[in-house]
Amino acid sequence: MNPSVHTDSKPHEEGRAGSLIASLEEIQARYGYLPQKALLDLHKRTGSSLVDIYGVATFYRAFSLKPRGKHLISVCLGTACHVNRAPVVAREVERLLNVKAGETTADREFTLETVNCLGACALGPVVVVDGHYFPAVTTSRVGDILQSARVGLNNVKVETDERVFPLEVSCARCNHSLMDPTHPIDGHPSIRVTVSFDNQHGWTALSCLYGSYNVASEYEIPDDTVVNMFCPHCHAELLGGGSCMECGSPMVPMIVRSGGIVQICTRRGCLGHMLDLSGAIVH
Amino acid sequence: MIQLTINGLQASFEKGTTLLEAARFLGFPIPTLCHMEGLSPYGACRLCVVQIGDGPGAKLVSSCTYPVEEGIRVRTASSRVIRARRMIIELLLASCPQSKVIQDLASEHGVRQQRFRQEHETCILCGLCVRMCEEQMAAGAIGFRGRGEHRTIGTPFDITSEKCRQCGGCIYVCPTCQLRCTYTAPEKAICGGCANLQPPCLEKERFDDMMCFMEPCVACEIKKN
Structure with missing residues (x-):
């Protein structure tokens, strides 16, 4: 985490009135908080007043000026959760982590915050850990939830998780299938693309399972490298995706065979992706 | 027109x-x-x-x-306006009882009572200093931070701003940090002390209640009951 390297957000949008929150969101997505240096850089780059930037950054609770832990725990204390003993749950989390609400544990593992309503009142008391909702939480379940967060809630068991399903994709340019049965990953044909970064140029095989992030590469791609991806058949660069919602890097679109588009983030280690099946023919 | x-x-x-x-x-x-x-x-x-x-x-x-x-x-x-204004002054006075400007306002508008707990804040968030800094001094060194009851005025990151030329414009316009009335003790002084030079209770030896200078003497009224 080196705030000084952050320069590659979209300059064409930055600095325009109304783009401040978007810029701050990008910085927050990248570092997990708003480092002072990044805000000063933003001020220098866009010329918008530092007072305004700081004012907006401190106004919204979604922004944090302090480093946050790896896992974010939000305990809902809205009315419906409150009457369902959410304060007891919050106290239990505080006790187990030995922090107060709004604080981060000393080992930077957990940040605990209380929120006022998550809009899931029927599920109360609700606890959200890293974007995963836990409904009707009781004090006895808090320990398990924290443990599962430590293990990693985003680690899915490919064999058993029903949220995982295979996709068949093709190049958006030449429409040639990108599936490669000779390099199976997770027991399914992989998606083969050519990647280039720095001076390296080689193949990469991605798992075709939606929800699995397993990758095999000809060259080891260092974490946080943004790569360029090419179709191995027409050799055109896979371009035209949006920006990653997680980190702001460019995304690569691929055509899903049954209809629709899947986009994946080009930054190594980023799990950002987007599946749009609105064009799909549902049988 | x-x-x-x-x-x-x-x-x-x-x-x-x-x-x-x-x-x-x-x-x-x-x-x-x-x-x-x-x-x-x-x-x-x-x-x-x-x-x-x-x-x-x-x-x-x-x-x-x-x-x-x-x-x-x-x-x-109108009577409604006067009532609303008095209430506002009373609330302002409760948050910054030591401010000479607010005390004078209270005196001018006949606010002789203080029914709210005094907070002894140093700022009423009127934003004069922020606007002064940005609009007249073209600096923009200070601004609002935070939200709701955590709202404060200051420089970003609480460090000395590069923009600040120490012109003192913010202090000049501030209604709460001018010379404070310290008639008896700062936390006891209240409006009317200046306009009302004669304390209503002449028989008292020490004016140790913040309401001592009110007409009628609220402190005495309370003690009577």
């Missing part, structure tokens, strides 16, 4: 004039705290409330931000 009635007086003003400017032009006094000529209107202190309309449909608006409108009937000193 826009025609309107202020306290029964018909007058016409140019479009874009605020009610405050219009009323002051006609000679009707309206107290203000967060208003200053040369700074953009902000409408934070609400002291400049005036009443628009009559009867149950009447509404209170802050005159410093309200532009003149065709045909409205404005009253700058």
Whole structure:
């Protein structure tokens, strides 16, 4: 985490009135908080007043000026959760982590915050850990939830998780299938693309399972490298995706065979992706 | 030109004039705290409330931000306005009892009672200093931070701002950090102390209650019961 390297957000949008929150969101997505240096850089780059930037950054609770832990725990204390003993749950989390609400544990593992309503009142008391909702939480379940967060809630068991399903994709340019049965990953044909970064140029095989992030590469791609991806058949660069919602890097679109588009983030280690099946023919 | 009635007086003003400017032009006094000529209107202190309309449909608006409108009937000193203004002063006084400006306002408007717990804040968030810094000094070194009860004024990251030229403009316009009235002790002093030089209780030896200078002496009234 080196705030000084952050320069590659979209300059064409930055600095325009109304783009401040978007810029701050990008910085927050990248570092997990708003480092002072990044805000000063933003001020220098866009010329918008530092007072305004700081004012907006401190106004919204979604922004944090302090480093946050790896896992974010939000305990809902809205009315419906409150009457369902959410304060007891919050106290239990505080006790187990030995922090107060709004604080981060000393080992930077957990940040605990209380929120006022998550809009899931029927599920109360609700606890959200890293974007995963836990409904009707009781004090006895808090320990398990924290443990599962430590293990990693985003680690899915490919064999058993029903949220995982295979996709068949093709190049958006030449429409040639990108599936490669000779390099199976997770027991399914992989998606083969050519990647280039720095001076390296080689193949990469991605798992075709939606929800699995397993990758095999000809060259080891260092974490946080943004790569360029090419179709191995027409050799055109896979371009035209949006920006990653997680980190702001460019995304690569691929055509899903049954209809629709899947986009994946080009930054190594980023799990950002987007599946749009609105064009799909549902049988 | 826009025609309107202020306290029964018909007058016409140019479009874009605020009610405050219009009323002051006609000679009707309206107290203000967060208003200053040369700074953009902000409408934070609400002291400049005036009443628009009559009867149950009447509404209170802050005159410093309200532009003149065709045909409205404005009253700058109706009983409702006076009541609202007194309440605002009382609340301001509760948050910054040591401020000379607010004490004088209270004295001027006959606020002799203090029913709220004193907070001894140093800031009423009127935003004068922020606007002064940005609009007149073209610096923008200070601004609002945080939200709700955590709202404060200061420099980003609480470090000395590169923009600040230490001109002192912010201190000059601040209504709460001018010379403080320390008649007895800072936390006991209250408005009216200056206007009301004669304490109502002459038989007292020590004026150790903040309400000692009120007419009638509220401290004595309370002790009586």
